[in-house]
Amino acid sequence: MPSAIAVSGLRKSFGDKVVLDGIDLEVPAGTTFALLGPNGSGKTTTVQILSTLIGASGGTASIAGHDLATEPQAVRGAIGVTGQFSAVDNLLTGEENLILMAALHHLDRAEGRRRTAELLDRFDLVDAAKRLASTYSGGMRRRLDLAMTLIGRPRVIFLDEPTTGLDPRSRRLMWQIVRELVAGGVTIFLTTQQLEEADELADRIAVLDGGKVVAAGTPDELKRGLPGGHVRLMFQEKSDLDAAVRAVEHGSPDDEALTLDVPSDDGVRALRDLLDRLDKAGIEVAGLDVRTPDLEDVFYKLTEKEAAR
Amino acid sequence: MTDAMTMVRRNFAHTRRNPGAIIMTIALPVVLLLLFVGVFGGALRAGFGSSEDYIDYVVAGVLIMAVGYGSTTTALAVNRDITEGVIARFRTMAISRASVLTGHVVGSTVRTLAGAVLVVLVALALGLRLHGGPLGWLAAAGLLALLTIAMTWLGVAAGLAAKTAEGVAPFTLIVQLLPFLSSAFVPPGSMTGALRWFAAHEPFTPIIDTLRALLLGTAIGDRWILAVGWCLALALAGYLWARALFARDPNR
Numbered sequence: 001m002p003s004a005i006a007v008s009g010l011r012k013s014f015g016d017k018v019v020l021d022g023i024d025l026e027v028p029a030g031t032t033f034a035l036l037g038p039n040g041s042g043k044t045t046t047v048q049i050l051s052t053l054i055g056a057s058g059g060t061a062s063i064a065g066h067d068l069a070t071e072p073q074a075v076r077g078a079i080g081v082t083g084q085f086s087a088v089d090n091l092l093t094g095e096e097n098l099i100l101m102a103a104l105h106h107l108d109r110a111e112g113r114r115r116t117a118e119l120l121d122r123f124d125l126v127d128a129a130k131r132l133a134s135t136y137s138g139g140m141r142r143r144l145d146l147a148m149t150l151i152g153r154p155r156v157i158f159l160d161e162p163t164t165g166l167d168p169r170s171r172r173l174m175w176q177i178v179r180e181l182v183a184g185g186v187t188i189f190l191t192t193q194q195l196e197e198a199d200e201l202a203d204r205i206a207v208l209d210g211g212k213v214v215a216a217g218t219p220d221e222l223k224r225g226l227p228g229g230h231v232r233l234m235f236q237e238k239s240d241l242d243a244a245v246r247a248v249e250h251g252s253p254d255d256e257a258l259t260l261d262v263p264s265d266d267g268v269r270a271l272r273d274l275l276d277r278l279d280k281a282g283i284e285v286a287g288l289d290v291r292t293p294d295l296e297d298v299f300y301k302l303t304e305k306e307a308a309r
Numbered sequence: 310m311t312d313a314m315t316m317v318r319r320n321f322a323h324t325r326r327n328p329g330a331i332i333m334t335i336a337l338p339v340v341l342l343l344l345f346v347g348v349f350g351g352a353l354r355a356g357f358g359s360s361e362d363y364i365d366y367v368v369a370g371v372l373i374m375a376v377g378y379g380s381t382t383t384a385l386a387v388n389r390d391i392t393e394g395v396i397a398r399f400r401t402m403a404i405s406r407a408s409v410l411t412g413h414v415v416g417s418t419v420r421t422l423a424g425a426v427l428v429v430l431v432a433l434a435l436g437l438r439l440h441g442g443p444l445g446w447l448a449a450a451g452l453l454a455l456l457t458i459a460m461t462w463l464g465v466a467a468g469l470a471a472k473t474a475e476g477v478a479p480f481t482l483i484v485q486l487l488p489f490l491s492s493a494f495v496p497p498g499s500m501t502g503a504l505r506w507f508a509a510h511e512p513f514t515p516i517i518d519t520l521r522a523l524l525l526g527t528a529i530g531d532r533w534i535l536a537v538g539w540c541l542a543l544a545l546a547g548y549l550w551a552r553a554l555f556a557r558d559p560n561r
């Protein structure tokens with residue numbers, strides 16, 4: 001499969017602050033790629049560089065087969081970008097915003113109107129179509145923003161935190177649209193804070209931290225790199241916790257929160273055995289929580305060193 | 310070219326939506342004219358003979374003020390495009406790079422000239438005597454258009470340079486103060502010391518003098534060379550400044 005996005009040794013510094021310290025990425029055409037990372041790790045910076053908005057300090061990248069440094073205009077012709085903060089024209093209505101985009105993509109009038117009507121409908125904006133964008137709610141602006149990006153049928157789409165601030169319904173809609181786009185052969189490069197979103201959508205994930213890609217792979221590959229899940233037991237009394245620590249042996253207690261984390265391969269049987277053992281010792285368990293490893297664990301594990309600094 | 314036309318249409322749509330811009334560029338100059346003629350005219354005309362003489366004198370100054378308002382409006386509009394992120398969006402699209410700016414310049418020039426026509430019409434109703442003849446008026450319109458383009462490019466650059474709408478204020482101040490320190494409302498000869506020297510040498514004075522002479526049909530002399538030269542220099546400076554600002558990374 002040809003690469004829609006190929007990045008090698010990408011570097012960016014603002015003054016002497018190094019934000020990207022040599023990152024390599026490879027996104028096959030027709031797949032979804034998610035870039036994760038804590039606040040300030042350089043996700044937006046990466047998107048801005050790859051979408052020709054700002055220059056890189058070093059490294060090379062090619063988008064849809066065009067070199068970023070030497071053919072920026074060809075890159076622009078192939079991409080669509082929805083930035084982290086909605087960029088819609090507040091003094092135009094939603095409909096006019098879309099028609100403006102259609103004109104800038106040199107669609108003829110009829111085609112532009114048809115596409116506008118189609119996207120207004122798809123993004124649930126028909127009722128608001130004739131209202132100024134300045135009167136839109138945050139979620140409506142995000143939807144309009146993405147609709148504007150799609151007008152020109154880009155082959156590679158960059159979405160910088162596309163669902164931040166959306167209600168669950170709008171978020172589902174966005175996810176649905178992303179899946180449809182990918183099914184139609186479009187390549188999606190998205191950044192997100194929501195690990196569930198990356199898990200849902202992405203074929204491959206990279207975690208950015210300290211200016212480098214600290215992990216990359218499919219969601220399952222990343223989760224597999226972690227130890228198994230655990231059961232968290234909660235107690236009312238410190239004496240119960242102490243008794244449980246003695247009874248279970250290999251748990252990690254938290255004296256403040258009165259909890260005990262017991263590693264578990266999340267089988268029902270192992271759980272019943274654990275509870276039986278506590279019961280026999282006459283220990284009162286106030287509550288329990290079964291945790292399987294998810295991307296959140298991956299995220300914390302990978303970025304904890306940075307946070308501790 | 311098509312992209313620039315699209316952007317001009319966008320700019321006109323904005324004007325319709327934005328009463329502030331209409332008031333600023335079309336109504337305000339007329340108000341200013343009435344103010345100068347009706348309120349200050351009496352006191353100021355001491356050196357001018359009749360009140361008609363003062364209208365004749367002040368109309369060129371009011372036109373220059375209108376150009377200043379127009380460029381301020383442009384600076385604010387460009388700045389809004391930047392802070393809304395709309396310009397960033399355009400920059401990631403395969404469109405002619407300067408078309409957004411061209412749209413602003415063309416839109417603003419048309420607005421400003423419409424305001425200028427209105428000022429002249431109101432002044433005529435108040436007794437303005439235009440003796441310049443068609444050629445003179447045409448030349449005056451040309452000079453005013455040239456100045457408008459120059460000031461609008463400067464406005465675009467000021468809007469690009471400012472981080473927020475408040476950042477446009479210094480530009481607004483300069484553009485609206487300079488005409489007062491020129492031959493716009495009173496002859497520099499009536500000022501004192503340093504002000505008098507400044508008023509005699511700042512760019513607006515030869516431009517206003519030439520404009521007035523062309524409209525009224527009085528002697529021009531060779532001041533027009535200086536006037537056109539200043540306009541071209543300001544236009545070039547504004548254009549190059551705006552282009553350099555537009556080319557740099559947007560969030561630096």
Ligand SMILES: Nc1ncnc2c1ncn2[C@@H]1O[C@H](COP(=O)(O)OP(=O)(O)OP(=O)(O)O)[C@@H](O)[C@H]1O
Nearest residue numbers: 014019037038039040041042043044045046560561
């Ligand atoms: N123009 C700039 N000048 C100086 N530093 C900058 C500039 N733009 C970004 N940075 C710095 O680069 C780092 C990365 O910023 P970036 O916006 O890419 O992070 P992010 O991963 O998108 O964060 P978030 O999750 O909060 O959106 C930050 O430390 C930021 O302060």
Ligand SMILES: [Mg+2]
Nearest residue numbers: 043044045084
């Ligand atoms: Mg960001």
